[in-house]
Amino acid sequence: MAPSEPRRTATIGATETSFGIVEYLRDSVTAGVSDIANELGVSKSTAYNHVRTLVKLGYVAETDDGYALSLKFLNLGDHARRRHALYHAAKGEMDDLVDAIGERGQVMIEENGRGVYIYQVRTDHAVQTDSHIGNFVDLHTTAVGKSYLAFCEEERREAILVGDLAALTPETITDRDDLLEELDRIREQGHAFNDEERITGMRAVGAPIISDRHGVLGAISVSGPTTRMNGEWYRREIPEKVKQAARIIGIRGTYS
């Protein structure tokens, strides 16, 4: 049943457990050695040695209630983000856009076939979701992702859409042909809707960021609850504002 995996490349276990610890600390905020050893299924001494190494390297900090991720990761994240021109270009414009619309705004980039939020603006009454900075999402389930898919190169799209389309809500587009149709529609109108396809009760309007030199850099969107995002406001006005912002960001992203 399983395709014949070439199973070629050796992989370094120590690194995996170290990052396992890092990810566990990310999720649990703080933890102790025994705790970690249990969770990762390694001996206490192993967990201890790894943690000590991470502390020595400065990636884990010792706090009053256990070990925790160090802010040194902020540095790595920031550098990773700086590599992408889109971040600088989009930041200011997104702030303005969210000021004008309310709700929440986000900037997405594609990496390894998935979408990553690289910037997010929230207003006071914006809804809390799991769309944090740095989180990866499936492209076909978001307005930003569909915007990207609609306007990226044919070849890239094919490469991304190889597997199945996972469903997150009853509204998620899981059929490949349906998705391609939707992408046609998005290409035509220049913006994408997301109507409870990722989170029930949440809508979003997205548009791609296009640079005439470098193609699609990513996408932006504004999202909020269906209770506030509806009617003409949702169907007409927001898309116009989002597209307008996307155009400006695209131009700025091209010459920088």
Place this chain on the structure above:
Amino acid sequence: MAPSEPRRTATIGATETSFGIVEYLRDSVTAGVSDIANELGVSKSTAYNHVRTLVKLGYVAETDDGYALSLKFLNLGDHARRRHALYHAAKGEMDDLVDAIGERGQVMIEENGRGVYIYQVRTDHAVQTDSHIGNFVDLHTTAVGKSYLAFCEEERREAILVGDLAALTPETITDRDDLLEELDRIREQGHAFNDEERITGMRAVGAPIISDRHGVLGAISVSGPTTRMNGEWYRREIPEKVKQAARIIGIRGTYS
């Protein structure tokens, strides 16, 4: 000559080289396997295995011109930052402060005896420096750091100020007694100045963020070139604004 290091704890080499690769990628933006192997002084196959592992874990991405840090680090950084109440409390107020003053604003926290910038606001004409988000700095060389040192617990301060005070410019305070005097002054007036002590040509005004429940959470500052920051504006008005913002952030940071 070398002090008798207890040399107790074993440290995991594989993890060190993996993070070595990560840091090299951070600094070089993109790199290839041979390049990495050279830089780290390991064999090509070793470098290759490490990189493949990092790719598999999703922390390194393959780009057109070599391997690069993945945006997944953004996620880790963001989580590390969320652990600190100060971030949420300070963000909005700092944006306002920088709007009012111009120049650049930053929020700092102490970790392992050094300072980390966890948030930064820039205006259009703000000066570019190396004070990036996630960067670590010596506390005694910055307005934020001195603010923190002045108001943190005696015990903590002693623990931090064990080593020598490194000089970054001719103005850096390198004498321990001078520093303690300076801290007295800061405690008295409630704000700290940094007059070219870290970067020649740059000044800053900082103030601690104090929560009456949790003590000093960190510090904020506004910084800019000496050509623009001077006279009464620098000596009187900016400190007042900074202290005012710090007070508000302190209150917000206490009840959340």
Place this chain on the structure above:
DNA sequence: AACGTATGTTCTCCAGAGACGAACAAATAC
């Protein structure tokens, strides 16, 4: 206080993971 149980830390020992270097393929430069 005395006890039990949790923790973090240190120790020793052995298997096997991980480092090396050579050999290969594929891309690029010349």
Place this chain on the structure above:
DNA sequence: GTATTTGTTCGTCTCTGGAGAACATACGTT
């Protein structure tokens, strides 16, 4: 067309990193 340089794979051997027990402290409970 050859000559380098790249990424990748293959064996071989060594020394590292993992397990588990033992130790030291800190906590909570009765």
